[in-house]
Structure formats: structure tokens, C-alpha cells
Amino acid sequence: MFTRRAFLASAGAMVGSAAFAGAKVLPAPARALGPAVSPAAEGVKEITLSAAERPFALPCFGGRTVQLWTFREGAFPPVVRMKLGETLRAHVENLIPREGEHITVHWHGIRLPNAQDGVPYVTQRPIEPGESFDYEFTPPDTGTFFFHTHCNTAEQLERGLAGVLIIEGDETEPYDGERLIVLRDWSIGPDGGIGSFYSAEGAGRAGTFGEIRTANGAVNPTLNVPSAADIRLRILNVDRTRITQLGIEGAECAVVAVDGIAVPPFPLKAWRAGPAMRLDVVMRTPAPGGSATLYDYYAAEPVPLATFCTEGPPLRSRDFDPAPLRAAIIPEPGMADAEHLRFDFSAAVGAPVPVTGGAPETGKFIGELCLAPQTFWAINKQSWPGRDHSTVPPPLATLTRGRSYVFTLANATPHIHPIHIHGHSFKVLKSNKRNLPVHHADTVLLMPKERVEVAFVADNPGDWMFHCHIIEHQETGMMGILRVA
Known part of the structure; x- marks a missing residue:
């Protein structure tokens, strides 16, 4: 059996040591990625997501029926499967029986047009109870993704407003x-x-x-x-x-x-x-x-x-040599001429950032539902506005479309923060504390006092959210906007 002592010896690394009693240490597989993925399908995948209160008796509820907010009847989470090259057309209805409980749907990890990203007041007007909205985009990448609401997320996600999105075609x-x-x-x-x-x-x-x-x-x-x-x-x-x-x-x-x-x-x-x-x-x-x-x-x-x-009977007899997936087509950042920017994730300093600069010109107003009662966190000493602000703040940075960037993400706190950038997949390069494999991601963990470097091409125009995905951290200040123009 694994022991706690053996595990703790390796817990500092993302790819930890296999120092557990009885664990088998495997040689690193030598198989490279398959040829780049190319769309193999056409057409439209039409779905309806109806956010509503529904009774669920999940096995974990111990025989109780609990009222959840879900996107579909009888399914938690709902799973949407489509082929690479298909266009997703999602009709989203808000049937939540609470006045003022508006929603949007964010398609987490998908490199999609900004207007389809599902962030209230930033990319779209929120979907009020009794209203609907149609999202339409063609995902450029295969893989395992998910979707969730992006306002009052702590409550809405806890109550069940999330689903899985799988884009097939990478094997x-x-x-x-x-x-x-x-x-x-x-x-x-x-x-x-x-x-x-x-x-x-x-x-x-x-x-x-x-x-x-x-x-x-x-x-x-x-x-x-x-x-x-x-x-x-x-x-x-x-x-x-x-x-x-x-x-x-x-x-x-x-x-x-x-x-x-x-x-x-x-x-x-x-x-x-x-x-x-x-x-x-x-x-x-x-x-x-x-x-x-x-x-x-x-x-x-x-x-x-x-x-x-x-x-059933065994299906394979040869040694384990897992088939790789196909490579994704993600722009490679040019490291020689990349611009370097640093973002410090810290406790809040004083009041949330005042709304200045060009934000009022956008006419984007934050409703009461999207504002947290307290502020604890900040990015570069700026906190997402609290209840005393009424408009979206100015961006943390404005990036030049098509240019490569290297971000240093620095955690100045004693807590872990999973940092997510909307609309882009970035390359995780290195950490000052851990031996990380170089890989693409849309969310990366920052350990306490850690600095992680990520690189990407800012090729997707728009205002993109940049935040911690511990939702209470996001909603109490650790969120901002990156503008690509």
C-alpha cells in the first residue's frame, strides 16, 4: 500500500517520485505525438442547455433527493461530445426560479471568438431568468474540456451548473x-x-x-x-x-x-x-x-x-506502450523576440482598483450578482471591483495581437492558486521550485512563493479574463482582464 510518509517525500513535485511501497517505476515512453490534428468532420452539433432547478438523488447523497441547478434533466454532469471540425450551436435557457439569478456559459479551455466566451458584462449581456442566448463556435482543438457559469460561480457551480465538453479526433x-x-x-x-x-x-x-x-x-x-x-x-x-x-x-x-x-x-x-x-x-x-x-x-x-x-478475458499481452495522441495545432511562441511581463498574485492592498482609463467608455456595467461582499486578493496590486464599483475595470495589460509573450506568474501568498487565462493555450516553461514537464495548458498551479513562466502567442483578439480558479479567490479580487488588440 502507499504510505503517507512515502507520498510526502514526493509531494513537492507535479510529477512526483514513485517512492511508494510496491509501486512500479516505468521507463519514460519513447513514442512521439502523432501527426497534427486536422478537422475530419463538418456540420453543426446542436444542443440545448436549460439551466433549471431539478431534484437529483445522486449516490453520494445517501438516499436523499437534493434540489440542484443543472443544465439537463436526469444528467449530472451533462456530457457533450462532438467531432473536430463540427460547429457547436448551443441554445442556453435560463429557467432558474430566483429573481435576478442571471447566467452565462463559459467554455473553459476552448480557443474561441471572444464574443462566445461567456463572461457577463465583458463579452456579453447576462442571460436573465426567462431569457436565452445562442452560442456558436467551432472548437480548434481536440480534447477534454468543460463548461460552467461565470458569475456568482461559487454558488452556481456548487449547485451543479457545469458540464463536460469532449472534442473527438485525437487518437x-x-x-x-x-x-x-x-x-x-x-x-x-x-x-x-x-x-x-x-x-x-x-x-x-x-x-x-x-x-x-x-x-x-x-x-x-x-x-x-x-x-x-x-x-x-x-x-x-x-x-x-x-x-x-x-x-x-x-x-x-x-x-x-x-x-x-x-x-x-x-x-x-x-x-x-x-x-x-x-x-x-x-x-x-x-x-x-x-x-x-x-x-x-x-x-x-x-x-x-x-x-x-x-x-472478461485479457485484451493485450504485450508490454505497456501507450499509443500517443495527435499533436494540437497551437501557434508556437517566438522566444527570441517575446515580450516579458510579470504578474504578482498577492493579498489585496487597500481598496479594490478604482475604475479609470478606458473602462467607462466600454459601457460595461457589473450587476449586483457578480460582485463579492469582500476583497481579499489581487493581481499586480489590483483587485477585481467590490460592491462599491459599478463598471468593469481597465485591463491589467494590453497585448499586441500576433506578438509572443512570456508571463512570469509569481505567487506571493502562502496558498496555492490555479491560474487560468481565457481564450488561449499557453506553454508551461519552467518553475523556480518544481521540475515541470513542458506542456500546453489553460490553467497552471502556483505553489506558495513559486514563480512559473508560461509563453503564448496573443493571437485571439478581445478582452480575456485572467484569474485564479479557486472560485472564492476569483470572486474576492484575484481576477482581471488581458486585452489583445
Whole structure:
């Protein structure tokens, strides 16, 4: 069994040491990415998402029925699958039975036109109760993504307003199956309804945690898988707060994509994933009658999240050599002439940033629903406006369209922050504290007092949100705008 002492010896690294008793250390797979992905489909994928209050009796609720806010009847989370090259046309209805509870839908990780990004007052007018809005875009990348609301997110995400978006077409060889694993906490109050989703203590520290740890709506569910098979696991952390350190005991595994974007396969030892981060893993399942377990090691004791039990005859007999995915087509930043910018993530200093410069000219006004009652956090000493402001603040930086940038993301706090940039996939280059693999991502963790460098081409025009994805941090100041013009 894994021991806490063995785990803690490796917990400082994103790709940790496999120093657990009985763990098998795999050689690094040598297979390169497949040829770049190109669209193989055409047409339109039409869906309807109706945000409404619905009764759900998820297995983790212990026989209780809880009123959730969800996008679809009978499905949590809803899963939308489409082919690369298809256009998504999503009709979103707001049927939430609470006056003033408006919504938008943000398509997390998708490099899409700014007007479709789903940020109220910045990219669109919010969808008020009884209204609807049509999103339409063609995703340029394959992979594992998700969608969620982007205002009053702490409550709306906790109540269930999220879904999974999978863009198919990246496999070089077919795997023997696929399993989706959606991780999140739930909090149930004394009245049997959704419990705490915000606290001043949590917002000012590491966030407010749910009491029930789940995968696919269940506590440590058992997932049946074929024996001795190569199975693709799409693992999503859609929690508001929880940082996880993912590892699998009892099976050989390799990471093949991070935040939906392919990486050359490398052994999964221990991968730290914050809210909104995704990990695609190929697992060689055990022999017939065997089992393997997905753990979170970022805890006082390892927490089992899901157990895989094999069934049927073995499908593969050769050594584990996972097929890589196809490369994504993401512009390569020019490092020689890239502009370097630094962003410091810190506790708030004084009052939130006053609205100056060009922001009032945009005519973008923030409604009461999108403003937090307190301010704790800042980016470059600027905090997203609190309740005493009425308009969107000026951008933290204005980037020249088509130019390459290297951002130094510096964490000046004693807490972890998953930092997300809308509308772009960036290349994670290096850390001053950890040995990070170079990979593309849309969200990157900043450990306490850590500096991480990321690079990207600012090729997508518009005003893009730049924020911590611990939602209480986002809503209490650690958010701003990057303008690409």
C-alpha cells in the first residue's frame, strides 16, 4: 500500500517520485505525438442547455433527493461530445426560479471568438431568468474540456451548473475503452439542501471545502473495465476549491494530455491538479479479477476516489506502450523576440482598483450578482471591483495581437492558486521550485512563493479574463482582464 510518509517525500513535485511501497517505476515512453490534428468532420452539433432547478438523488447523497441547478434533466454532469471540425450551436435557457439569478456559459479551455466566451458584462449581456442566448463556435482543438457559469460561480457551480465538453479526433490508435471521471465535492446543509459554498474564512485562505468527496456523483465508485486493456481515462477536477494529487495504484499508467492538449506519453506517478484542470491518462488495466484505484494523495491520508475492477478475458499481452495522441495545432511562441511581463498574485492592498482609463467608455456595467461582499486578493496590486464599483475595470495589460509573450506568474501568498487565462493555450516553461514537464495548458498551479513562466502567442483578439480558479479567490479580487488588440 502507499504510505503517507512515502507520498510526502514526493509531494513537492507535479510529477512526483514513485517512492511508494510496491509501486512500479516505468521507463519514460519513447513514442512521439502523432501527426497534427486536422478537422475530419463538418456540420453543426446542436444542443440545448436549460439551466433549471431539478431534484437529483445522486449516490453520494445517501438516499436523499437534493434540489440542484443543472443544465439537463436526469444528467449530472451533462456530457457533450462532438467531432473536430463540427460547429457547436448551443441554445442556453435560463429557467432558474430566483429573481435576478442571471447566467452565462463559459467554455473553459476552448480557443474561441471572444464574443462566445461567456463572461457577463465583458463579452456579453447576462442571460436573465426567462431569457436565452445562442452560442456558436467551432472548437480548434481536440480534447477534454468543460463548461460552467461565470458569475456568482461559487454558488452556481456548487449547485451543479457545469458540464463536460469532449472534442473527438485525437487518437492515433483506438484504445480498448474510455472512462470519464468527474471529481468534485458536495456540501449538504442541515435542511438537506446544498450547504456552504462561501465563507469569509475560506475565501481569505484556501477556499471552502465540501464534505463529500465524489467521482461521477458517488463516493469511491467501482468502475468495471476490460482486463489487460489500454483504457483512456478522462479525469476532470470541476470542484470550486479542491487541489488534488492524482495517482493510480495497481496499474501501469501514462499521461497523454494535459488540459485537453496532447503530450508525449510519460508515466503517471503523482500529478497535482487544481480546480478546472484536466488529465487524460492511458491505463493498462490489471489481469482478470484484478483492481486498481485512483487516489488523491494531497490529504492527511490518501483518499480513494474511484476503483477499477476488471472483467472478461485479457485484451493485450504485450508490454505497456501507450499509443500517443495527435499533436494540437497551437501557434508556437517566438522566444527570441517575446515580450516579458510579470504578474504578482498577492493579498489585496487597500481598496479594490478604482475604475479609470478606458473602462467607462466600454459601457460595461457589473450587476449586483457578480460582485463579492469582500476583497481579499489581487493581481499586480489590483483587485477585481467590490460592491462599491459599478463598471468593469481597465485591463491589467494590453497585448499586441500576433506578438509572443512570456508571463512570469509569481505567487506571493502562502496558498496555492490555479491560474487560468481565457481564450488561449499557453506553454508551461519552467518553475523556480518544481521540475515541470513542458506542456500546453489553460490553467497552471502556483505553489506558495513559486514563480512559473508560461509563453503564448496573443493571437485571439478581445478582452480575456485572467484569474485564479479557486472560485472564492476569483470572486474576492484575484481576477482581471488581458486585452489583445
